[in-house]
Amino acid sequence: xxxxxxxxxxxxxxxxxxxxxxxxxxxxxxxxxxxxxxxxxxxxxxxxxxxxxxxxxxxxxxxxxxxxxxxxxxxxxxxxxxxxxxxxxxxxxxxxxxxxxxxxxxxxxxxxxxxxxxxxxxxxxxxxxxxxxxxxxxxxxxxxxxxxxxxxxxxxxxxxxxxxxxxxxxxxxxxxxxxxxxxxxxxxxxxxxxxxxxxxxxxxxxxxxxxxxxxxxxxxxxxxxxxxxxxxxxxxxxxxxxxxxxxxxxxxxxxxxxxxxxxxxxxxxxxxxxxxxxxxxxxx
Amino acid sequence: xxxxxxxxxxxxxxxxxxxxxxxxxxxxxxxxxxxxxxxxxxxxxxxxxxxxxxxxxxxxxxxxxxxxxxxxxxxxxxxxxxxxxxxxxxxxxxxxxxxxxxxxxxxxxxxxxxxxxxxxxxxxx
Numbered sequence: 001x002x003x004x005x006x007x008x009x010x011x012x013x014x015x016x017x018x019x020x021x022x023x024x025x026x027x028x029x030x031x032x033x034x035x036x037x038x039x040x041x042x043x044x045x046x047x048x049x050x051x052x053x054x055x056x057x058x059x060x061x062x063x064x065x066x067x068x069x070x071x072x073x074x075x076x077x078x079x080x081x082x083x084x085x086x087x088x089x090x091x092x093x094x095x096x097x098x099x100x101x102x103x104x105x106x107x108x109x110x111x112x113x114x115x116x117x118x119x120x121x122x123x124x125x126x127x128x129x130x131x132x133x134x135x136x137x138x139x140x141x142x143x144x145x146x147x148x149x150x151x152x153x154x155x156x157x158x159x160x161x162x163x164x165x166x167x168x169x170x171x172x173x174x175x176x177x178x179x180x181x182x183x184x185x186x187x188x189x190x191x192x193x194x195x196x197x198x199x200x201x202x203x204x205x206x207x208x209x210x211x212x213x214x215x216x217x218x219x220x221x222x223x224x225x226x227x228x229x230x231x232x233x234x235x236x237x238x239x240x241x242x243x244x245x246x247x248x249x250x251x252x253x254x255x256x257x258x259x260x261x262x263x264x265x266x267x268x269x270x271x272x273x274x275x276x277x278x279x280x281x282x283x284x
Numbered sequence: 285x286x287x288x289x290x291x292x293x294x295x296x297x298x299x300x301x302x303x304x305x306x307x308x309x310x311x312x313x314x315x316x317x318x319x320x321x322x323x324x325x326x327x328x329x330x331x332x333x334x335x336x337x338x339x340x341x342x343x344x345x346x347x348x349x350x351x352x353x354x355x356x357x358x359x360x361x362x363x364x365x366x367x368x369x370x371x372x373x374x375x376x377x378x379x380x381x382x383x384x385x386x387x388x389x390x391x392x393x394x395x396x397x398x399x400x401x402x403x404x405x406x407x408x409x
Contacts, residue, residue: 073293074373074408077380080290081310081317088315126315129329133314159343161379163312190312197340 005095005131009124015039015104016120022106030097032090040117043083046090048097048178050185052082068115083116089187092127096134130189141199143178143192146207147171158201167194168203290318293407297384298322300399302391304365308372311336311379326385335369335383357397364388368400373408 012034015024019039026032032046045051068076134142141147149171160168167180181191198204290308297306298320307319309332316332342355360367365385372380382404386396 072409073406077290077293077308077317077372077407081380084317085310085313085315130313161312161343163379187313190310193313 004098004100005127008095008099008101011101012041012120012124020104020106021108022104024104025102026094026099027102028097028099030093030099032094032099034091034094037114037117040114040119041087041091041123042114042117044087044090044094046093048093049086049089049188050182051086051090068113080116083113084118085187085190087118088123088126088130089189091123092130092189095127096131134189134192137192137196141177141192141196141206143181143188144176146174146176147195147199147204148173148175148207150203150205154202158203160198160201160203161194163190164194164198167191168198171204174207291320294318294320296403296406297382297400300384300386300391300396302387302389302396303384304387305331305383305385307332307383309336309381309383311339311371311381317380323385323387331367331385332383335367335381339369339371339381357400359393359397362388366391366393366396368397370400370404372404 011024015036016039020036021038022036024034024036026034026046030046030048032044032048034041035043068079071079149168163186166184170180170183177192177195178188180195181188184191195204199206294306294308297303303320304323305319305321305326305328307321307328308317309315310317314333314336316328319328319332321328338358338360339355342358355371357368357370360369364387366388368382368384368386370382370384372382382400384396384400386393
């Protein structure tokens, strides 16, 4: 963490030790707030990150919603993620964007279910991990790098996850991962990571960077991102917002990839058998 | 980063004979959502990050094979441990992986794999 980040981390630790409940507002390059309950972070928000998805908040432990303990296990897990991911995302932005914290405002009622509280040390460790990852990715893409879709596929078959597909079909020339995150109501960090994976798969290009072959420098050694030149994931849907469609989406080239073989337009198939025109919406 | 309230979800997995570590990982970000650890010597972030990488790489393999198959689980065999990686529910927007590290000396792998599968089924029911 830089100087600002260390200052903020120190303040958060003090609030944790004091068992504070209330809000720590931020202003500067990035406005926002971190909300505490009994010394744990229950929520964070920033003007540069989308925050909680409205539709994901069905079971989310927000005020007025059902308590976490009353939810079925998987809904509980989804609800926890619906709060923790935007919280970590906002904290990452606040601690990376030279924001300054203002006076702590004590409160009685927390903004989110206290059961979803994150210990400050765990939050700081996750923020530090993400900052390290973003530094590694920054040579290729940042949250504010313009990206564009590649019109051709260079590999015989590529599988993308539902999340990657949702990103892919929304990319227009000049779109940034941050803009995509707002459009999808997902965290900026995870969207940047998905864009990076799509860059490595050569389905996207960053502005000023022609697509490079997989495994030629777009690899990070950080666990969780190592080997990202092969970064599809096992289950994909084809819904426009990461839906729950068929279990597999494959991009299949019409011809084998012998050296020197002429290229043909890419084709999309659901599984190995069906083939048809590439079903991406037009860019731009 | 784990959320204490989520850790309790892993109690049934922690009961498997020889379970040294169990955790739920957001495959997209590599963030550990919940964890239960019995052997302190295992580096949780490294194990979780590696599991997310493996699931992603195997997913690409199945995509390139284009047989319409999806990943059910991955079992890694080390000298002293098994690592079992399994997507909790494939159709969820945020893909969650379950990683279970088992002590080879104290585990029946077939029984453990069955228990892990049943846990994932019950979790998503």
